[in-house]
Amino acid sequence: MWRRSREVPAGDLAALLHELATPGCLLCGAAERALSSFYFWYLNEQYHEPPVVTRVQSAHGFCRRHTLHLLVRAGAGTVTSIYRLAVPAWAELARRLETGSGRRDGEGPALAARARPSAACPACEQEGRTLERTLRGLHRAVADPETAARVVRSRAICLTHLLAAAPSLSWTGLRTLTEAALHGLGEGGVEGLWGTDGDAAVRVRAGGARSEPASGPGPEARSTSLADLHRLLGGAACPLCSAGLTSVDRYLRWLEREVFEPAHRWSEATVLCPVHAHDLASRAAPASIAALAAAARSEWTARLRELHAGLERRPPESPFVRLLDLPEQLRRTGDGGRSGWRRWRPALAAVLEPPERRLGRLRDRALNRPPCPACRHAAAAVERWSQLLAAALDDPGTARRYARSHGVCLRHLPAVLGRCRGSSAAGLLLRSMRVRLELLAWELEEAQRKAGWDLRHEPAGGERTAWRRAASLASGAVLEPGLPVGLSS
Numbered sequence: 001m002w003r004r005s006r007e008v009p010a011g012d013l014a015a016l017l018h019e020l021a022t023p024g025c026l027l028c029g030a031a032e033r034a035l036s037s038f039y040f041w042y043l044n045e046q047y048h049e050p051p052v053v054t055r056v057q058s059a060h061g062f063c064r065r066h067t068l069h070l071l072v073r074a075g076a077g078t079v080t081s082i083y084r085l086a087v088p089a090w091a092e093l094a095r096r097l098e099t100g101s102g103r104r105d106g107e108g109p110a111l112a113a114r115a116r117p118s119a120a121c122p123a124c125e126q127e128g129r130t131l132e133r134t135l136r137g138l139h140r141a142v143a144d145p146e147t148a149a150r151v152v153r154s155r156a157i158c159l160t161h162l163l164a165a166a167p168s169l170s171w172t173g174l175r176t177l178t179e180a181a182l183h184g185l186g187e188g189g190v191e192g193l194w195g196t197d198g199d200a201a202v203r204v205r206a207g208g209a210r211s212e213p214a215s216g217p218g219p220e221a222r223s224t225s226l227a228d229l230h231r232l233l234g235g236a237a238c239p240l241c242s243a244g245l246t247s248v249d250r251y252l253r254w255l256e257r258e259v260f261e262p263a264h265r266w267s268e269a270t271v272l273c274p275v276h277a278h279d280l281a282s283r284a285a286p287a288s289i290a291a292l293a294a295a296a297r298s299e300w301t302a303r304l305r306e307l308h309a310g311l312e313r314r315p316p317e318s319p320f321v322r323l324l325d326l327p328e329q330l331r332r333t334g335d336g337g338r339s340g341w342r343r344w345r346p347a348l349a350a351v352l353e354p355p356e357r358r359l360g361r362l363r364d365r366a367l368n369r370p371p372c373p374a375c376r377h378a379a380a381a382v383e384r385w386s387q388l389l390a391a392a393l394d395d396p397g398t399a400r401r402y403a404r405s406h407g408v409c410l411r412h413l414p415a416v417l418g419r420c421r422g423s424s425a426a427g428l429l430l431r432s433m434r435v436r437l438e439l440l441a442w443e444l445e446e447a448q449r450k451a452g453w454d455l456r457h458e459p460a461g462g463e464r465t466a467w468r469r470a471a472s473l474a475s476g477a478v479l480e481p482g483l484p485v486g487l488s489s
């Protein structure tokens, strides 16, 4: 259905060697090219083809990140057409769920399961396939020592992609790519450490690195949680998207100052995802970035060096042959003040450990770290605020505010629905969603109708911004809440 993007086919050594001529992470480059190709074909040829329309409907559009790509690359007319084809199907889904709701309390989880998209974001899927194929090609290529040396020289993998790929790599693959990542760490800048982020500049233009969203829960001393929730509902975007963005914003602001304090207070930040690393880099003082990068570089250099040293020689497959290493292992482990069997036992256990188990142990010790703290804080904020929203919707004052608010986006609807205890809260969520989607469907149709040649005398009305609101209702706060949006037109 979707055209294949240009990528390094697994086993195509010539293509891989060509890509290696340019230094930098091969996977970051392949992902960027895959997305360019994906959007080129999607926007120029495919978005109106029935199977593609069905696929986008099932995925509930694109994820936040890829919706931003869509808005940046496509004109308002094309985005209007894309949502014009998808929104009626979502309105129909909301109507079906609404009709089936309100019968009994505790139906939230069942409704949430039906409200989830039945397919992944198409762009994510394409990106994932490309990364998998490129990694497979890279993995095969490093079996050849000469190509492996070129992979290392060209710093063919960034830290982020090494961490993601490590569990699937063989002994040789992990050793070579660890060395390549070590080379990359030596390079200055955020890319060498945390990988490239093709969306960074676009997010800055869209306000992603702006000050705290006005709609975020405020820190006022007299504030109650319900008042904070009402403030979130007063914003111009999905309250859960706003809560997540606010949480990331606060963490990055805190981190920017905290990096001058002792490292144990913020050491988890040496694993930032590319998105949050670039968000921080676009707004923090150069001295803060330099302090964080120096700490991350020093920590990861030590970890990768230790891993690389541990992987220097793959032990023989046969346990009997491995026993020949026992004298060397005894010399390395020393006696540690033990004697007899107690002295032999650790060395014997080390020698008898199967190579695959040793690979897993070395890999976990060096690379197992909790994921990006900013992503974790955002996920926790969404989780907490969706619990509160689900509970508060039974309060008449909150229900009235919710009915007047932007409401949760389609992507966050299942999170709140699943936590609704009472049937009236679930009914309110579904009714609001259905009405918003039906109004949007009308506006998108109207925008397309007015774009016709014979209606050029008609002044444009509110429907001219329906495409932006459709993106915001489907995929959440793609663009910073409350900001005038105007990337494509």
Ligand SMILES: [Zn+2]
Residues within 6 Å of the ligand: 025, 026, 027, 028, 029, 157, 158, 159, 160, 161, 195, 196
């Ligand atoms: Zn990368």
Ligand SMILES: [Zn+2]
Residues within 6 Å of the ligand: 062, 063, 064, 065, 066, 121, 122, 123, 124, 125
């Ligand atoms: Zn996506």
Ligand SMILES: [Zn+2]
Residues within 6 Å of the ligand: 238, 239, 240, 241, 242, 408, 409, 410, 411, 412, 475, 476, 477
């Ligand atoms: Zn949302």
Ligand SMILES: [Zn+2]
Residues within 6 Å of the ligand: 272, 273, 274, 275, 276, 372, 373, 374, 375, 376
């Ligand atoms: Zn992150």
